[in-house]
Amino acid sequence: MEISFTGKRALVTGATKGIGREIAKQLAKCGAQVVAIGRDQTHLNTLKQESPLIETICADLSDWNATTSALSKIGPIDLLVNNAGLGWVKPMTEITEEDVDSVFAINTKGLINVTRIVSKNLLARKAPGSIVNLSSQASLAGLMHHTVYCASKGAVDAFTRAAALELGPHNIRVNCVNPTVIMTDMGRLGWSDPKVAEPMLQKIPLRRFGEVQEVVDVVLFLLSDKASMITGSCLPIDGGFVAC
Template identity: 85%
Template sequence: MEIIFTGKRALVTGATKGIGRDIAIQLAKCGAQVVAVGRNQTDLATLKHEVPSIQIIPLDLSDWNATSTALTNLGPIDLLVNNAGLGWLKPMSEITEEDVDSVLGINTKALINVTRIVVQNLLSRNAPGSIVNLSSQASLAGLMHHTVYCASKGAVDAFTRAAALELGPYNIRVNCVNPTVILTDMGKLGWSDPKVAEPMIQKIPLRRFGEVREVVDAVLYLLSDRSSMVTGTCLPVDGGFLAC
């Protein structure tokens, strides 16, 4: 199934590493004009060197006003991938206010802000659009020591459904993808210990973690006209984890 985005302009947040970086690259390969947003200027420059057609914007998405300033006059955006996110393992009793503010600030608040900006642009142009939010299996199943992260991703799923309902009449689709553990460089590092990885793998019917390309393929499908009747959906890419 060939997917082509020629003539479309796409914004990808969290595009410096891992899944976001690969999404930006694959969108460009499919013909989209890509705008890549990230905090690390060095990583953005590396991405630009690899794919010169990609426009890069260094930006701290936790700053609501700076984000609005940087993106409001960016020009037409047809496709949006809200990939930027953060999280860590921490017992409930050790959670601080800063933990809550930082995780929800990026995973939820910044996602809503970027979506708001892109939607305003789409509505002003009376243009169709497709938005994909990167959520997690943690939005749909409790994970040990992931309380704040689970909460932030649960909010992403709820926002996705509500936004799809509101924007559907304008032919703007909103979906999200909910991956299991994905073997990005960070994923490989965090799950390299068999004692840590094996209990999780045993909960996944396919008995393995996901590859980056498997998430990217799902995102591209949901962005594309191949999924033109799909909106408000949370698509697990989890090897069956949530079926158990």
């Protein structure tokens, strides 16, 4: 199945590394004009070197006004991937106000703000659009010491459904994907120890973690016209984790 985004402009947040970076590069390979947003200018520069046609913007999505300003002259966007995310492992009794604010500022507030900006432009142009939010299996099942992260991703799922309801009549689709542990550089670092990985693997029927390309492929499908009847969905990419 071939997917083409020729003539489309795509915005990808959290595009400096990992899943977001690969989504941006693959969208460009499929013909989209890609705008990549991230907080690290050095990583954005290397992305630009790898894919010279990608436009880059350095911005901190946790800052509502700064993000609005950075995107004020971005031009028309047809496809949006809200990939930027933040989280860590910490017992609930040790959570601080700063922990909650920082995670929700990126995972939830920043995602809502970028979606608001892109949707407003789509509606003004009366143009169809497709939005994919990167959620997590942590929104569908409780994970030990992930309380704040789980809460922030649960909010992403709820926002996805509500936004799909509101934007559907305007032919703007909104979906999210919910990956399990994915073998990014960070994923390999955190889950390379068998003592850490094995308990999680035992909960995944396929008995393995996901690869970056397996998330990229699903995101591109949902963005494309091949998924023209899919909106408001939260699609696990988890090897069957939530089936258990």
